[in-house]
Amino acid sequence: MGLGAMGKTVLLHLLVSMFLGFWSLSLVKADDPYLYYTWTVTYGTASPLGVPQQVILINGQFPGPKLDVVTNNNIVLNLFNKLDQPFLLTWNGIKQRKNSWQDGLMGTNCPIPPNSNFTYKFQPKDQIGGYTYFPSTLMHKAAGGFGALNVYARPRIPVPYPLPAGDFTLLIGDWYKTSHKALQQYLDSGRTLPFPDGVLINGQTQSSFSGDQGKTYMFRISNVGLSNSLNFKIQGHTLKLVEVEGSNTIQNTYDSLDVHVGQSVSVLVMLDQPPKDYYIVASTRFTKQVLTATSVLHYTNSKTSVSGPVPVDATYRLHWSMQQARTFRWNLTSNAARPNPQGSYHYGKITTTRTIVLSNSAPVINGKQRYAVNRVSYINADTPLKLADYFNIPGVFSLDSIQGVPSGGPAYIATSVMPASLHDFIEVVFQNNENTMQSWHLDGYDFWVVGYGSGQWTQASRKGYNLVDALTRHTAQVYPNSWTTILVSLDNQGMWNLRSAIWERQYLGQQFYLRVYNPIQNLANEYGIPTNALLCGKAVGRHP
Template sequence: MATFVGFLILLLITLEVAADLESPQVFYDWTVSYSRRAPLGVEKQVIVINDEFPGPLLNASTNDIVHVNIHNNLMEPFLMTWNGIHVRRNSWQDGAQETNCPIMPGQSWTYTFQLKDQIGSFFYFPSLLLQKGGGGYGAITVNNRDVLLLPFNQPYQDLNMLLADWYNAHHWDLRRLLDEGHSLRNPDGILINGLGPYDANFVFEPGQTYRLRISNVGLKTSINLRIEDHQLLLVETEGSYTIKQYYTSLDIHVGQSYSVLVTAKSHSQGGSFYMVASSRFTFPEITGVAVIRYTDSLGEHMGPLPQGPSLFDYSFSLDQARSIRWDLSVGAARENPQGSFHYGNIKISRMIYLENGVMTNQNKLRYTINGVSFVHPDTPLKLADYFQINHVFTPGIIPDMPDQTRMPTLGTSVIDALYRDFVHVVLYNPLSQLQSWHLDGYSFFVVGMEQGNWNPSKMATYNMVDAVSRSTVQVYPSSWTAILIKLDNQGMWNLRSQNAENWYLGQELYIRVKGVGQDDPLTIPTNDEAPIPDNVIKCGRALLHFLP
């Protein structure tokens, strides 16, 4: 019987691989280098890709196989990660520090991954050494297959909007501040597509509808986006089509992506309009401005900027977040409607409660999850796991629940989980700053979000019908957010704070999703993860191992 089951598993994997080989393939060749730029009037070494800042659009469609060849012309090691892309069956391509060895200066490496069953708006960015503070980011668009229609009329044009807080200091100077135990101050400004205030311009045709694909690619600052005298019709977030709702402004937290439709007026009445991206929950407010000009506009715009919500109005932001729902009636990457996946009927197999916190180590600031601040071992976790290298990590070092009796500590946090488990995760933020969390390789259902402390009675308030599915979620100060995750993607996956300072100073962990029986040679493992790539880079103690 075991032999027959094993044959069936092998047959299914073989058929899937064969189908994948027939999928369209797209190729990119990117050179990462420095270029002296001054987005806010102060020159610094900006990380550019093919001499572009932001970098080129990665444009592909559902089920495409993507090849991105990266040449590292920086003076530092480099990795690229794909924020929100599910890198199906293949954490070897994730681009996080514990899944890939870095591309060393002067070297090249090719990422290869499939956009399996995915559509939507995302972005890429450098994952090492706080390099995101120097640029190196760009937009990702995953289009529907031709056989699937959009759940709205085809827009006249797609416009990518990459919003980012920006520091005039070099990213290595920001890194030095953190290494010395200091926190980052407020940024110097807000960029829109790499440009400072009033430098970004967009042209609208009267009466046409535009799809704005918006991402917050910054280091730590939540941003509110609004367009003077225009409404934003929300239609998609991070691969999920949402119930269509109009907003006068939209909060976009670090690492989040949205699609909105904006319909231009029938005529501009001779004027132009301001687009404003302003900081949230900072004092003073920091503002980035772009100008929308109609083809029939006359002259320059001279009026006041449109006002956003009150600077520290967390209730406004929380209510807006809870208003974003899954559209159950439409399909996304597949023909069947999103609502055909009845997540509310799946039995929860495990609960994990994660509390972020702070600690000091040798009088230097560190951030923690359940009292553990992540430290990177000498060999990436993915390679250590594959080559069975001892004493790199010990699963379970981080508890499923915070233990207030334990002193905060340093450790390499890995949570072991079983393939196809359905996990309930509560993210609790007792601190006074908003927190943003991201899980590589997955989307999850945001079923609850509330101020105050969480307790089991809160589960009765969860949205178990049309909660939005996404990969990055915020947790407000002194608040909690509850998510449900179907662990259907094997591999070693990074769960991290999207606030770059917190991430750099230890606020991350890895979830190792394993097939049943993978550690038992007498059972048949349900292991459908892609094999180690032929071009894998080895480092640390993995250098001592040869590929089979």
């Protein structure tokens, strides 16, 4: 049947619209430069705590290379795995807009086999700030393979502070002398990890940062450790908080800052003290034994080395820490990656479509220590969930495998996936009934941290929410026997990991996947499978 005049007109308009769409897309791509990297992952030997041990190197470096990029840069990174185990990197805090194919988790990607490679292709779309990358496979994070990923604002987008004279990145975290394989054996045998052996700053216990008296410097601080919250301070200097995980903040000043596992903060420090050397200190929080790492802030005109006792904050200050967290506020008048003000999105006036309450626990299952969310202890499937979903492979996961509220009964092991609808606006309550510190991360998103409280969350707790200028971030801490609430706009379709940032708990099941879905398949909602996608499990033999 032929097209009539009306049909030809409609077809012509459609073709013109498609041409203009592709043309405009090419213009956008022309403004977004491509950055190409080749990384090789190997084992090596280092002595971060004074004892030689096996570590994971990237291009021979421990920690790995620092990625300095600009908002909307396209990153093409070819990763060669020369380890004796499968390996993946995940990009902590990078939203991967419509692209969970590049997330680098066992639920989204097949791990890179030994002596093989995979090319990541992703873009920090409309993001700025300090982020990190690290291995998501097994216990590789305990051996290294992590590094900094700093996303700078485009030159035509102003930042809400004078440009600093220098920019320092500090990766802080607890560390074990024990090998990552031995730590994994601890966990596989049903035991919990022992207390760490030390704390590192940029892979060392001692390092130095130099600056000129009277000038101001940026310090980007990320907790890349396995389990412990850390307190950060610089002797004799105040820390002006300016950015947290992609959000410009109200610029309060602090004597010290608590940085929990998986979190990143950026501060400005003015070198306004007498010219000498000062301690930079990272020390464990909420621990009976206090572990400390020090670096040196060196004034270029200093003739005096650091001396005297290392200044360490009192360790058990839970109320103080929660109060400090409440002072982290969104700078409503500042832009971030885009020119429009952050406060132009009035999150507090949006009606939530659903409330999810997540309760963590530490059950013993089949005689072994596990960790669970709403009674379910997650276990990886042989086939990545993203591939199973794309190819419609049955028997890999079930959408009723975890409930959205806690319930009674024994804990059990399952590959847990929770369904959610694209464009929902949800309330998530992290209820921590354990006497331990928790830290939760959601891949693919940032979220508003609207409330912290002690004891049990109730609907009345909403009266204390900050619905005006709560901070957006990708990782939120939950204090012992307390709750934390976040609000999330589910605008990023895909299969996204919601997990404990405390790696032992993640490894033993305190995680699940959030399937953000729209039944109408559209490239405007989500990109298609990459042509270079690795296939494994039940997806072997399928065609991308």
